[in-house]
Amino acid sequence: MGENSWEDGISRGSALAAWRLPHASEAFLLQDFQGGSQLAEGWNVADLPAGFLAAPFIGLPYFLASDSLNSWTLTSVSTSINIVIDEEDSSKKQEFKSWVSSAIEAIKQGPLQKVVLSRTDVKELPAGFSIVAALEELAAAYPNAFVCAISIPALAGVWMCATPEILVEQKDGVFRTISLAGTQSGVDDHGNALSPAQARWSQKEIEEQAFVSRYIIDCFKKIRLREYTELGPKTISTGNLLHLKTEYIVDTKAMDFPQLPGLMLGLLHPTSAVCGTPKQEAIEFILKTETHDRSMYSGYLGPVNIGGNTHLFVNLRTVKITGNQAEFYAGCGITEDSDPEKEWQETQMKCQTLQRVLMQ
Numbered sequence: 001m002g003e004n005s006w007e008d009g010i011s012r013g014s015a016l017a018a019w020r021l022p023h024a025s026e027a028f029l030l031q032d033f034q035g036g037s038q039l040a041e042g043w044n045v046a047d048l049p050a051g052f053l054a055a056p057f058i059g060l061p062y063f064l065a066s067d068s069l070n071s072w073t074l075t076s077v078s079t080s081i082n083i084v085i086d087e088e089d090s091s092k093k094q095e096f097k098s099w100v101s102s103a104i105e106a107i108k109q110g111p112l113q114k115v116v117l118s119r120t121d122v123k124e125l126p127a128g129f130s131i132v133a134a135l136e137e138l139a140a141a142y143p144n145a146f147v148c149a150i151s152i153p154a155l156a157g158v159w160m161c162a163t164p165e166i167l168v169e170q171k172d173g174v175f176r177t178i179s180l181a182g183t184q185s186g187v188d189d190h191g192n193a194l195s196p197a198q199a200r201w202s203q204k205e206i207e208e209q210a211f212v213s214r215y216i217i218d219c220f221k222k223i224r225l226r227e228y229t230e231l232g233p234k235t236i237s238t239g240n241l242l243h244l245k246t247e248y249i250v251d252t253k254a255m256d257f258p259q260l261p262g263l264m265l266g267l268l269h270p271t272s273a274v275c276g277t278p279k280q281e282a283i284e285f286i287l288k289t290e291t292h293d294r295s296m297y298s299g300y301l302g303p304v305n306i307g308g309n310t311h312l313f314v315n316l317r318t319v320k321i322t323g324n325q326a327e328f329y330a331g332c333g334i335t336e337d338s339d340p341e342k343e344w345q346e347t348q349m350k351c352q353t354l355q356r357v358l359m360q
């Protein structure tokens with residue numbers, strides 16, 4: 001796909017979504033000529049025609065109808081990536097660390113047990129930046145990620161992401177979700193890639209991921225679902241980072257349970273991987289602490305009911321692009337055992353996922 005198709009769609013007032021699923025070599029461009037629409041309360045993924053969903057952290061999702069859907073094969077592009085030397089913004093750092101300290105205090109007092117706090121990092125994009133070229137470079141750099149760009153007239157800017165986190169997948173009658181948390185660098189001090197087997201997880205990270213797993217199992221319990229396969233936790237590499245992941249799989253065809261993806265989507269979002277535990281207390285803490293609007297960060301997005309399959313991912317490792325300004329978003333799970341300095345470093349590493357590619 002050329003930059004022209006993307007720009008033509010924008011000038012026509014279409015809502016656009018371009019994406020590449022994990023491990024795929026084909027990318028898609030979907031256009032909604034009416035500019036997309038926000039769904040009304042009571043919507044259900046099972047009732048939607050083929051299209052693309054994009055939901056904010058809090059609020060109703062936007063739906064892009066598939067008025068036009070084109071695919072193209074990704075030609076391999078160079079994946080040599082520079083490390084961006086980021087000058088730390090000391091006032092931002094102090095502010096974020098103070099949020100983390102107050103979260104630790106709140107957790108010690110209860111009932112809050114875990115909360116995910118986020119921040120933004122604003123940078124100017126290099127001259128000649130192109131959304132389509134960046135999408136293709138992200139796809140090459142992160143083969144296991146869902147790589148995506150969306151432009152919806154009702155939302156400011158273009159959002160791009162390279163996320164490792166499946167929220168709800170329904171593929172060939174099989175439902176899948178994952179519990180993803182715990183983060184460490186995927187490269188050693190010399191810049192060499194670490195294999196998952198080299199990961200060493202602390203008590204804090206094991207507990208942090210267990211909150212997410214427990215949350216998913218509680219959602220299954222709410223709908224009395226007992227027949228699921230649980231795989232993990234195991235370490236996965238997302239390219240520049242390592243995480244702990246547990247997979248949950250349900251054969252909805254064998255169980256004759258086609259409503260499961262819709263029910264689980266309603267229960268899961270926002271999971272403890274982007275919000276916290278208990279959910280309501282975590283949302284309240286986030287809203288009273290963070291000074292930025294999360295908007296689409298930590299929401300979810302992806303194609304729905306295309307060829308009968310749905311692939312929704314949590315909008316992480318994400319950026320909002322307005323003109324030549326890029327606002328990167330990153331968060332981290334805070335527990336009682338968190339260290340504010342380490343949590344800040346973790347958000348730096350997460351911002352780097354996109355910055356290493358986009359800021360070249």
Ligand SMILES: C=C(O[C@H]1C=CC=C(C(=O)O)[C@@H]1O)C(=O)O
Binds near residue numbers: 182243272317350
């Ligand atoms: C909230 C983010 O990551 C989540 C997913 C994986 C690991 C996480 C962590 O270690 O804190 C977060 O829960 C983010 O990338 O902004």
